[in-house]
Amino acid sequence: MLELQPMLSALWRNKVPALLISLQLALTLAIISNIVIIIQERIEKIGRPTGIAVEEIIAINVMAIPQDYDMIGAISADMDLLRKLPLVKDATVTNQVPLSQSGSAGTFYTQPNQKVGGENSNRYNTDPNFINTLGLKLVAGRNFTNTEMQYYDPSEIRDVNVAVITQQFAENIYPGQDPIGKPLYDGDSHPIEIIGVVERHLGAWVDWSKAGNVAFFPIARNTQDINYLVRAEPGKRDEVLKTLVEKLSERDPQRVIKTRILSEYVARSYAGDNLMVKVLSIVAATLSFIVALGIVGLTIFWINQRAKQIGVKRALGATRSNISRYFLVENSLIAVTGIALGSAAALIVNQYMVRDYSQPVLTLVPLSICALLVLVVSLTAALAPALRAANISPATATRSV
Amino acid sequence: MLKMHNVRKSFRTDTIETHALRDFSLEVKEGEFVSVTGPSGSGKTTFLNIAGLLETPTGGQYLLDSEDVSNLNDRQRSRLRNEKIGFIFQGFNLIPDLNLFDNIDVPLRYRGFNAKERRKRIEKVLEQVGLSARAKHLPAQLSGGQQQRVAIARALAGEPRFLLADEPTGNLDSLMARQVMELLEFINEWGTTIVMVTHDPELARRAHRNIQIVDGQVCDLRTLTEQPEAATA
Ligand SMILES: Nc1ncnc2c1ncn2[C@@H]1O[C@H](COP(=O)(O)OP(=O)(O)O)[C@@H](O)[C@H]1O
Ligand SMILES: [Mg+2]
Numbered sequence: 001m002l003e004l005q006p007m008l009s010a011l012w013r014n015k016v017p018a019l020l021i022s023l024q025l026a027l028t029l030a031i032i033s034n035i036v037i038i039i040q041e042r043i044e045k046i047g048r049p050t051g052i053a054v055e056e057i058i059a060i061n062v063m064a065i066p067q068d069y070d071m072i073g074a075i076s077a078d079m080d081l082l083r084k085l086p087l088v089k090d091a092t093v094t095n096q097v098p099l100s101q102s103g104s105a106g107t108f109y110t111q112p113n114q115k116v117g118g119e120n121s122n123r124y125n126t127d128p129n130f131i132n133t134l135g136l137k138l139v140a141g142r143n144f145t146n147t148e149m150q151y152y153d154p155s156e157i158r159d160v161n162v163a164v165i166t167q168q169f170a171e172n173i174y175p176g177q178d179p180i181g182k183p184l185y186d187g188d189s190h191p192i193e194i195i196g197v198v199e200r201h202l203g204a205w206v207d208w209s210k211a212g213n214v215a216f217f218p219i220a221r222n223t224q225d226i227n228y229l230v231r232a233e234p235g236k237r238d239e240v241l242k243t244l245v246e247k248l249s250e251r252d253p254q255r256v257i258k259t260r261i262l263s264e265y266v267a268r269s270y271a272g273d274n275l276m277v278k279v280l281s282i283v284a285a286t287l288s289f290i291v292a293l294g295i296v297g298l299t300i301f302w303i304n305q306r307a308k309q310i311g312v313k314r315a316l317g318a319t320r321s322n323i324s325r326y327f328l329v330e331n332s333l334i335a336v337t338g339i340a341l342g343s344a345a346a347l348i349v350n351q352y353m354v355r356d357y358s359q360p361v362l363t364l365v366p367l368s369i370c371a372l373l374v375l376v377v378s379l380t381a382a383l384a385p386a387l388r389a390a391n392i393s394p395a396t397a398t399r400s401v
Numbered sequence: 402m403l404k405m406h407n408v409r410k411s412f413r414t415d416t417i418e419t420h421a422l423r424d425f426s427l428e429v430k431e432g433e434f435v436s437v438t439g440p441s442g443s444g445k446t447t448f449l450n451i452a453g454l455l456e457t458p459t460g461g462q463y464l465l466d467s468e469d470v471s472n473l474n475d476r477q478r479s480r481l482r483n484e485k486i487g488f489i490f491q492g493f494n495l496i497p498d499l500n501l502f503d504n505i506d507v508p509l510r511y512r513g514f515n516a517k518e519r520r521k522r523i524e525k526v527l528e529q530v531g532l533s534a535r536a537k538h539l540p541a542q543l544s545g546g547q548q549q550r551v552a553i554a555r556a557l558a559g560e561p562r563f564l565l566a567d568e569p570t571g572n573l574d575s576l577m578a579r580q581v582m583e584l585l586e587f588i589n590e591w592g593t594t595i596v597m598v599t600h601d602p603e604l605a606r607r608a609h610r611n612i613q614i615v616d617g618q619v620c621d622l623r624t625l626t627e628q629p630e631a632a633t634a
Contacts, residue, residue: 316483316555317508317512319480320476398567
């Protein structure tokens with residue numbers, strides 16, 4: 001038995017506090033649902049597959065001290081050394097460390113001398129071992145060969161002939177076509193042949209809208225500093241890390257060598273997102289807690305105020321559960337009103353968030369989940385006072401005046 | 402109808418134990434109109450509360466309609482209150498947020514009657530207490546006498562066999578008190594057993610029988626119709 005009609009009459013006569021709680025719930029829902037989609041977006045961003053065996057990779061930065069250092073020679077010797085180390089799966093040379101927020105990019109075209117309508121992509125200069133070292137998956141075509149490697153001075157300008165690109169980049173620049181054998185142009189008339197496609201590589205910048213567009217070229221240039229990537233056997237990364245600097249310095253002491261595990265770069269790249277998730281979660285939790293306190297307070301206040309009529313209702317035949325249920329149903333009515341108002345407010349707020357701050361669009365599913373959450377918070381808050389109300393003695397009807 | 406044997410009720414607070422009723426024995430027959438008088442604090446309300454299943458006795462035996470009601474659970478007691486017993490309080494105890502119609506509806510909803518049945522009963526009792534035209538009014542819009550008539554209507558709507566009234570005229574002036582008393586007498590004539598606590602000796606005398614409670618015990622039993630002169634408390 002729900003007593004809905006008299007409950008609504010009674011609520012109508014106490015509409016101000018009821019409405020205040022409704023509005024508080026509405027505001028909470030409007031804020032939380034918009035927070036939740038931002039959190040959701042960040043978590044999805046952080047959780048995106050990188051395509052890279054992040055946990056097994058160590059990045060090494062080698063900086064030559066002498067001005068006229070032969071980096072090309074050093075690379076071959078270092079690669080020989082690294083690849084032979086125990087517990088090392090493979091090693092590669094690269095101009096930039098992936099997922100490190102530093103990298104380079106270029107615009108590529110499908111036609112010679114094309115200047116507009118290109119597709120942006122990260123670009124890495126690396127060697128044929130990059131696929132195995134990064135743990136990438138070749139899904140079409142082939143890898144570079146050692147004979148395709150070009151080693152040269154930065155002052156030289158040489159044309160590169162082949163590239164391996166990511167599937168995403170392939171789909172963007174040659175949508176619906178088989179990219180193997182197709183040319184890439186970087187604004188001049190020289191074609192770079194796409195010889196292979198790797199499934200995924202997130203590139204340099206996790207925040208970039210084109211993250212995942214990546215092209216790899218078989219190039220190593222004679223620069224003052226260079227990066228190596230070393231992939232350890234699973235679970236052996238830290239063990240390998242311990243001796244790397246020592247081994248490389250032993251081979252040639254004329255360099256400054258720094259190592260850092262790739263997962264640390266990734267953590268730094270996502271530090272802002274992680275912080276955002278944390279702060280917004282705390283805000284959402286605090287808000288829910290405050291609104292719950294408000295509901296506890298109001299319910300207790302109402303029950304105290306109505307102690308006499310609760311006693312009278314008990315005297316007239318209400319069971320304990322009739323009394324508890326009354327307050328829980330009343331609370332649900334208030335909450336449902338708040339949720340209705342809050343859903344509307346959430347969608348309106350979201351329109352501005354989308355338009356002015358390019359936040360994600362609030363869809364029905366997260367909104368419904370948040371609405372349910374608000375309902376649960378509200379009912380949970382009302383539960384204890386409502387159960388306590390059931391303990392008011394029917395004798396209250398005759399005892400108090 | 403009601404039979405109490407050696408009923409005891411004590412209230413324990415941190416410091417003292419109050420014996421509100423001690424070895425309280427009383428029988429009320431079907432159809433009787435019993436008035437209860439006694440000094441303040443003597444245990445009259447406690448007796449009514451136990452009789453009406455609002456409180457449980459600390460000891461002794463209470464038979465309502467020959468059924469021992471000492472060991473019923475809350476649900477059973479609520480049901481008995483709802484079906485067999487009507488309450489009238491000194492302070493009327495109407496629910497201020499509900500209009501008269503909805504106030505009378507309260508016990509009927511707990512009874513589980515359908516809307517049609519409830520409406521029929523509410524209209525009937527409002528008519529009986531002469532307030533049909535006021536069904537949509539709030540209690541605050543009525544005089545004390547009118548409020549008490551609504552409270553009586555609420556108590557009657559479930560057609561209880563047993564009506565308990567705790568100083569029903571205590572907050573009313575004498576004219577209104579007399580109207581309420583006439584209403585109760587009328588109800589009693591139609592077969593409802595009534596136990597009424599009152600401070601008004603005149604009203605007490607109009608009952609079939611008056612019992613005096615002093616210090617938690619029935620002090621004196623006399624049938625007013627037989628010895629009307631001696632009834633003044
Ligand atoms: N809830 C309670 N706690 C403690 N003492 C109570 C309580 N209710 C009643 N009493 C005490 O029990 C005694 C009888 O009270 P009551 O039945 O209300 O008397 P009456 O109705 O005759 O004035 C009084 O002494 C009163 O103080
Ligand atoms: Mg009393």
